[in-house]
Amino acid sequence: MSSQSTAVQATAFLGHSILFQGPIRQVAERVWAHHQSDNAPLVLLFNDMNGEPIDIDLRGDLALALLDYPETPPKPRGRPKLGVTSKEVTLLPRHWAWLNAQPKSASATLRGLVQAQIDSGVQDPAIAQRRCYTVMQALGGNLPDFEQASRLLFRNDVAGFLDAIGDWPPDLQGYLASFLPKPDQA
Numbered sequence: 312m313s314s315q316s317t318a319v320q321a322t323a324f325l326g327h328s329i330l331f332q333g334p335i336r337q338v339a340e341r342v343w344a345h346h347q348s349d350n351a352p353l354v355l356l357f358n359d360m361n362g363e364p365i366d367i368d369l370r371g372d373l374a375l376a377l378l379d380y381p382e383t384p385p386k387p388r389g390r391p392k393l394g395v396t397s398k399e400v401t402l403l404p405r406h407w408a409w410l411n412a413q414p415k416s417a418s419a420t421l422r423g424l425v426q427a428q429i430d431s432g433v434q435d436p437a438i439a440q441r442r443c444y445t446v447m448q449a450l451g452g453n454l455p456d457f458e459q460a461s462r463l464l465f466r467n468d469v470a471g472f473l474d475a476i477g478d479w480p481p482d483l484q485g486y487l488a489s490f491l492p493k494p495d496q497a
Contacts, residue, residue: 319380320359324450327480330354336380339367343376355449362442362490364449436467436492443490451487454479 318334323342331341335358342354346369356365368376400421402410410417443464451457460475469491476484 321365322357322359322486324355324357324482324486325352327450327454327483329482329486332359335365336377339377339380340373342367343369343373357446357449357486359489362445364445439491440464440467443487446490447487450483451476451479454483 318336320333321335321338322329323331323338331338338356342356345351345354356367358365410420413420455478456475460472463471463475473488476487
């Protein structure tokens with residue numbers, strides 16, 4: 312598994328338009344270079360996985376700005392050649408009892424449950440809403456129909472939400488839509 316595939320993916324916006332997209336380190340380098348020009352307009356960065364803003368210290372040199380984003384991630388525990396990294400999971404005794412009663416090992420059972428959830432394509436609407444709203448508030452708070460779009464978003468009306476932001480800049484529409492299930496899956 313390459314470090315490129317495990318890197319945090321980020322999107323940089325200049326106003327309502329996407330300026331850069333890709334692995335966080337590459338985006339950070341490009342944002343830093345952009346910022347070095349005189350009177351460079353403000354660029355906002357977002358983590359594509361969770362919609363959270365990303366802060367990059369643009370005051371110093373490039374090496375300082377990239378300290379939080381190393382070229383190669385730290386070596387994980389586990390079996391990295393097989394794509395397996397060790398993490399901890401905390402469960403209550405009743406959860407362990409249930410896992411121990413399953414025909415497969417606890418790890419195999421948990422992997423099966425997680426994979427089934429991934430394969431279903433269903434995501435928790437509340438998580439999708441929070442991710443979308445974080446970006447929406449930062450970039451679209453002053454756009455027309457923001458309040459109506461917010462109400463529709465938190466009502467789980469994906470089709471209505473997409474209609475409400477239909478006049479918004481295309482890059483912003485597409486990025487917000489990427490956090491939500493397709494209207495026919497909602």
